[in-house]
Amino acid sequence: MDDALTPETDSLPLLLLGSASPGRRDTLERAGLEFDVLPADLDEEAILARAGDLEPVEQVLLLAREKASAVTAASEGGYVVLGCDSMLEIDGEVVGKPHTAEAAIERWRSLRGRTGVLHSGHWIVDDRDAEDEGTGATFGATASCEITFAQLSDEEIEAYVATGEPLEVAGGFTIDGRGGPFVESVTGDPHAVVGLSLPLLRRLLAEIGIGVHELWRED
Numbered sequence: 220m221d222d223a224l225t226p227e228t229d230s231l232p233l234l235l236l237g238s239a240s241p242g243r244r245d246t247l248e249r250a251g252l253e254f255d256v257l258p259a260d261l262d263e264e265a266i267l268a269r270a271g272d273l274e275p276v277e278q279v280l281l282l283a284r285e286k287a288s289a290v291t292a293a294s295e296g297g298y299v300v301l302g303c304d305s306m307l308e309i310d311g312e313v314v315g316k317p318h319t320a321e322a323a324i325e326r327w328r329s330l331r332g333r334t335g336v337l338h339s340g341h342w343i344v345d346d347r348d349a350e351d352e353g354t355g356a357t358f359g360a361t362a363s364c365e366i367t368f369a370q371l372s373d374e375e376i377e378a379y380v381a382t383g384e385p386l387e388v389a390g391g392f393t394i395d396g397r398g399g400p401f402v403e404s405v406t407g408d409p410h411a412v413v414g415l416s417l418p419l420l421r422r423l424l425a426e427i428g429i430g431v432h433e434l435w436r437e438d
C-alpha cells in the first residue's frame with residue numbers, strides 16, 4: 220500500500236477511494252468530487268475461499284467491505300472510506316477479470332447475444348473524528364445492472380481482445396471504452412457497470428449526514 224494518508228485539515232469531509240480502479244476514479248472525478256485514493260492490496264480469491272458459498276451479491280459486498288476495512292487501517296484516520304468490488308453474473312456463474320486473451324475470447328464467445336447481471340458492491344467506513352461529526356458507522360449496499368451483449372462476430376471479438384482492454388475489467392467488457400458498441404442495453408445505473416454507482420454513493424453518504432454536493436471540488 221502507498222504511504223498512509225491523512226485528510227486535508229480543511230472542513231471538507233474528505234472521501235478516500237480505496238480502489239486502484241481507473242474507472243472508479245474517473246467516475247468520481249467526472250462527478251466533480253474531491254477525494255484521495257489509497258488502493259487495497261488483498262488476496263480476493265483467498266477471502267472468498269474462506270467465506271464459503273456466497274451469492275454473487277454477497278461476494279462483491281464482502282470484498283468491498285474487506286477493501287474499505289484494509290484501507291481505513293492503512294490511512295491515519297479522518298476519512299470517509301469507500302471500498303468497491305464488481306463482478307459479472309451470467310447463468311448463475313460469477314466471472315471477474317479474464318486476465319488472458321484466451322480467456323477473454325472464450326468469455327465473449329459465451330457472452331455474445333446474451334444477458335448477464337453486473338453486481339457492484341460498495342462499502343463505507345465513516346472514520347472521521349468525533350469533532351468532524353464522525354459516526355464510526357460501517358455499512359454498504361450493492362447496485363446491480365442487467366446487461367445485454369451484442370451478437371459479436373468472431374472477428375469483432377478477436378479485434379476487441381487484441382486491444383487488451385477486456386483483460387483487466389470485471390466481465391471482460393466496458394461500456395465507456397472500446398467495448399461500448401458491444402453492449403446493447405443496460406438497466407439500472409450505468410455508473411454501477413463501471414464499478415461505482417453515484418446515486419447509491421449519494422444515499423450511502425446521506426446515511427452519515429453528508430450531502431454529495433459537500434464533496435464537490437471548487438473548480
Ligand SMILES: Nc1nc2c(ncn2[C@H]2C[C@H](O)[C@@H](COP(=O)(O)OP(=O)(O)OP(=O)(O)O)O2)c(=O)[nH]1
Nearest residue numbers: 238239240242304305388389393394395412413414
Ligand atoms: N471504465 C470501466 N471499467 C470497468 C467497466 N466494467 C468493469 N470495469 C472495471 C472497474 C474495476 O476496475 C474492475 C472490476 O474489478 P474490481 O472490482 O476487482 O476492481 P479493481 O481490481 O480494478 O480495483 P480495486 O480492487 O477496487 O482496487 O473492472 C466499465 O464498463 N468501464
